[in-house]
Amino acid sequence: MLLGNDAPLGVFDSGLGGLTVVRALREACPRESIVYLGDTARVPYGTRSAETVVRYAIGCARVLVRQGVKALVVACNTVSAVAIDALRVEFDLPVLGVIVPGARAAVRAAGAGPIGVLGTRGTISSGAYPRAIAAISTRAEVIGQPAPLLVPLVEEGWLDGEVPELVVRRYLEPLAEKRVRSIVLGCTHFPLLKSVIAKVSQSLSSDPVAIVDSAEATAEDVVSFLAERDLAAQRVPRDTSLELLVTDLPKSFAEVAARFLGHEIENVKAIDL
Amino acid sequence: MLLGNDAPLGVFDSGLGGLTVVRALREACPRESIVYLGDTARVPYGTRSAETVVRYAIGCARVLVRQGVKALVVACNTVSAVAIDALRVEFDLPVLGVIVPGARAAVRAAGAGPIGVLGTRGTISSGAYPRAIAAISTRAEVIGQPAPLLVPLVEEGWLDGEVPELVVRRYLEPLAEKRVRSIVLGCTHFPLLKSVIAKVSQSLSSDPVAIVDSAEATAEDVVSFLAERDLAAQRVPRDTSLELLVTDLPKSFAEVAARFLGHEIENVKAIDL
Numbered sequence: 001m002l003l004g005n006d007a008p009l010g011v012f013d014s015g016l017g018g019l020t021v022v023r024a025l026r027e028a029c030p031r032e033s034i035v036y037l038g039d040t041a042r043v044p045y046g047t048r049s050a051e052t053v054v055r056y057a058i059g060c061a062r063v064l065v066r067q068g069v070k071a072l073v074v075a076c077n078t079v080s081a082v083a084i085d086a087l088r089v090e091f092d093l094p095v096l097g098v099i100v101p102g103a104r105a106a107v108r109a110a111g112a113g114p115i116g117v118l119g120t121r122g123t124i125s126s127g128a129y130p131r132a133i134a135a136i137s138t139r140a141e142v143i144g145q146p147a148p149l150l151v152p153l154v155e156e157g158w159l160d161g162e163v164p165e166l167v168v169r170r171y172l173e174p175l176a177e178k179r180v181r182s183i184v185l186g187c188t189h190f191p192l193l194k195s196v197i198a199k200v201s202q203s204l205s206s207d208p209v210a211i212v213d214s215a216e217a218t219a220e221d222v223v224s225f226l227a228e229r230d231l232a233a234q235r236v237p238r239d240t241s242l243e244l245l246v247t248d249l250p251k252s253f254a255e256v257a258a259r260f261l262g263h264e265i266e267n268v269k270a271i272d273l
Numbered sequence: 274m275l276l277g278n279d280a281p282l283g284v285f286d287s288g289l290g291g292l293t294v295v296r297a298l299r300e301a302c303p304r305e306s307i308v309y310l311g312d313t314a315r316v317p318y319g320t321r322s323a324e325t326v327v328r329y330a331i332g333c334a335r336v337l338v339r340q341g342v343k344a345l346v347v348a349c350n351t352v353s354a355v356a357i358d359a360l361r362v363e364f365d366l367p368v369l370g371v372i373v374p375g376a377r378a379a380v381r382a383a384g385a386g387p388i389g390v391l392g393t394r395g396t397i398s399s400g401a402y403p404r405a406i407a408a409i410s411t412r413a414e415v416i417g418q419p420a421p422l423l424v425p426l427v428e429e430g431w432l433d434g435e436v437p438e439l440v441v442r443r444y445l446e447p448l449a450e451k452r453v454r455s456i457v458l459g460c461t462h463f464p465l466l467k468s469v470i471a472k473v474s475q476s477l478s479s480d481p482v483a484i485v486d487s488a489e490a491t492a493e494d495v496v497s498f499l500a501e502r503d504l505a506a507q508r509v510p511r512d513t514s515l516e517l518l519v520t521d522l523p524k525s526f527a528e529v530a531a532r533f534l535g536h537e538i539e540n541v542k543a544i545d546l
Contacts, residue, residue, distance in 0.1 A: 151429075156422060158422075163439050167436055
């Protein structure tokens with residue numbers, strides 16, 4: 001087990017969506033090793049009670065803490081919305097989520113204009129983004145748009161063409177009417193549809209609209225955090241490792257995971273929670 | 274609690290999809306009272322292990338048995354595929370599922386031609402329909418087509434127009450190439466897209482293709498079963514009742530449930546399992 005700065009980052013999500021955060025981390029801080037846990041047996045968390053989500057999140061975090069991770073990255077909007085504080089109380093290490101970095105980047109990109117948030121129905125109705133944005137800018141107007149079809153589109157691998165464009169258009173029209181100036185991708189699945197979302201958004205608005213990828217925003221947040229705390233890994237990138245743990249190994253796993261990571265996967269281990 | 278023939282039917286599903294079976298039952302046997310349980314807190318079952326599905330199914334069935342139902346109708350493809358036998362061992366009352374009636378109707382409609390099955394990824398990979406069809410006709414060729422986007426389309430209420438037509442076309446093309454003569458809607462959500470599926474199927478094939486609604490096939494099966502066993506209700510339809518139990522009451526519940534039942538809903542009770 002590696003200790004100190006060279007210990008891995010622990011990243012977890014209710015399923016595979018959090019792999020977009022892993023991908024962004026690999027680009028933003030290639031020296032860091034990562035252990036990823038996807039709770040694929042209990043996905044999705046969005047339909048469960050807050051108590052249950054907290055319990056599941058603590059279970060996931062415990063596995064990663066036992067692997068000796070130096071910090072926890074919660075790559076799941078649902079857990080970031082309801083369980084971050086409980087995780088900080090339970091574990092004696094830094095815990096970073098996806099919502100605050102996305103909110104911060106959205107406020108920065110929107111200037112004084114309204115901010116749109118695309119998310120699952122659960123994330124939008126939780127109000128987590130409006131709360132996080134209000135804590136940064138009291139003036140910002142936030143328009144939430146549930147976009148439940150985007151998750152299955154990504155899982156099917158339908159990432160461009162007629163169907164995704166029509167679906168995305170239907171979700172973006174209400175945001176365009178409100179003249180939003182930035183749109184947060186408030187679900188870890190959505191970065192895979194970023195180019196379609198950018199294209200459709202551009203076709204709906206005469207002014208530029210920034211698309212905020214919360215996976216990238218989170219990775220940048222992790223980099224700054226590690227630098228500030230002097231926790232960044234020192235070893236060379238080729239010595240880093242990526243270990244993937246899942247609680248259930250569905251047949252389509254390798255295919256879907258490769259889509260999220262942008263390359264073939266290896267070292268997947270099924271564990272019990 | 275009503276006893277004997279006037280006792281209600283107990284219908285359950287992992288979520289709301291089974292309400293299409295309730296709707297079909299209301300039409301096929303309007304004298305029957307119904308208690309419906311949707312395990313909305315633990316939906317979807319399709320991603321869970323067989324042991325877990327059996328345990329959940331027994332929990333659901335127990336609630337209905339305590340309500341004094343005269344028979345159990347399993348309005349869930351996943352439970353029908355893996356837990357029917359366990360339910361029959363556990364409870365001393367008739368248990369009917371959705372797969373056998375759909376399989377039987379598909380064989381009848383296909384003549385000697387190939388049969389297509391549309392279902393969730395879980396249902397298709399379980400092989401439950403090919404097994405059920407093989408038990409009826411050893412000659413029948415079965416082509417399974419996972420259609421995971423149809424469930425969220427139904428839950429979003431996108432039941433006609435460009436998006437559903439394009440999505441359905443993409444799933445039906447491989448079936449049309451194999452010249453299937455009947456297509457089973459092997460998921461309780463799909464009957465809501467029946468008219469789109471019929472329209473697209475017709476546009477892809479010069480020969481007629483029968484669309485088998487497994488909710489309707491199940492309701493017909495229940496009617497025959499009750500008649501054979503002399504268990505049909507005797508009272509007049511206006512004295513029947515429909516009680517809905519759910520394990521979680523999401524905000525969008527009323528809207529989605531009304532879509533499945535075809536009318537506004539009342540009498541919804543949230544219970545713990």
